[in-house]
Amino acid sequence: MKSNLQPIKLFLVAAFSCTSLLASLTPVLAKPALGSSPSDAYGGLRLRSDAKTTLAQAKTFNQPPIPAGRPPGGRVRGGAKRGQVAGCPSTKPDLTALAHFTEEANSVINVWGQTTVERPSWFFYVPYTKNSPYEVEFVLQDQDDNEIYRKAIALPDKPGVINVSLPTTAPALALNKQYRWFFTINCDQEKNSPPTFVEGVIQRVELNPAVLKQLQTPEPLKRYVIYAQNGIWYEALTILAQLRDKNPKDAALQAEWQNLLGSIRLDDIAGEPIFLEKP
Numbered sequence: 001m002k003s004n005l006q007p008i009k010l011f012l013v014a015a016f017s018c019t020s021l022l023a024s025l026t027p028v029l030a031k032p033a034l035g036s037s038p039s040d041a042y043g044g045l046r047l048r049s050d051a052k053t054t055l056a057q058a059k060t061f062n063q064p065p066i067p068a069g070r071p072p073g074g075r076v077r078g079g080a081k082r083g084q085v086a087g088c089p090s091t092k093p094d095l096t097a098l099a100h101f102t103e104e105a106n107s108v109i110n111v112w113g114q115t116t117v118e119r120p121s122w123f124f125y126v127p128y129t130k131n132s133p134y135e136v137e138f139v140l141q142d143q144d145d146n147e148i149y150r151k152a153i154a155l156p157d158k159p160g161v162i163n164v165s166l167p168t169t170a171p172a173l174a175l176n177k178q179y180r181w182f183f184t185i186n187c188d189q190e191k192n193s194p195p196t197f198v199e200g201v202i203q204r205v206e207l208n209p210a211v212l213k214q215l216q217t218p219e220p221l222k223r224y225v226i227y228a229q230n231g232i233w234y235e236a237l238t239i240l241a242q243l244r245d246k247n248p249k250d251a252a253l254q255a256e257w258q259n260l261l262g263s264i265r266l267d268d269i270a271g272e273p274i275f276l277e278k279p
Helices: 002-025 038-042 051-056 209-214 220-229 233-246 251-262
Strands: 101-103 109-115 121-126 135-141 147-152 160-165 178-186 196-204
Touching: 109 233, 121 178, 121 233, 160 233, 220 233, 233 251
Parallel strands: 109 196
Antiparallel strands: 101 109, 121 160, 135 147, 135 178, 178 196
16 A cells, blocks of 8 residues: 555655746746836836736726816827928828827817826837938927927837837926927938927826825736826836737737727727837
């Protein structure tokens, strides 16, 4: 009887060891420090095995009301100023800001969104490549139209979504202040034609303690859902973009990316490749 039990014991020991090994290989998700930049906070994220369950709980982005005061205005698709024709070649899709926007009854577009961090990231689809001799710039202004940051942008190897992060050398966004951003592509070296551009407004807000407590979860997908449900566009977009960058073939993430961009009618951008700035 003793000799018959020995193989069973060895099998159980081996099975337990394999289970422990598999558990140790499960991705560990880093918890970001609140108030840190998205590129630092989410740069090392990897996808957990329960992604489908978490994403199944997600809902379409919860759009907050337009802030009081002067309407933000802006432009989510590329073009020149009213009455002018941009000097850039026509493309489809055009230059596009991956920014939350609303369209009013009078067809006025308001491009704006909320963030909770001092130095957020912006995302843009650019239809031109580094082989094009175009000048590309990102500019950020405070609510008094004072320029606080300007950066020349390098175009990617092929058309796709890129991000621009506010560095530590630039002034941090103040709470409850509105900032206007511009992303401009000048295709005419002689500058006889106006550039194509997108623009919008970003506002840093503070979440209530109950939501901040929920955000202590180390799982990025759960934080994504919390940010989306609370109308925080920039953090929701950043988390999902970085997860997609790390897991480009994950069907659940692809579907949620389509869902998020589709919620603001940017479905045509959802299938474009993502080229994230390395920290």
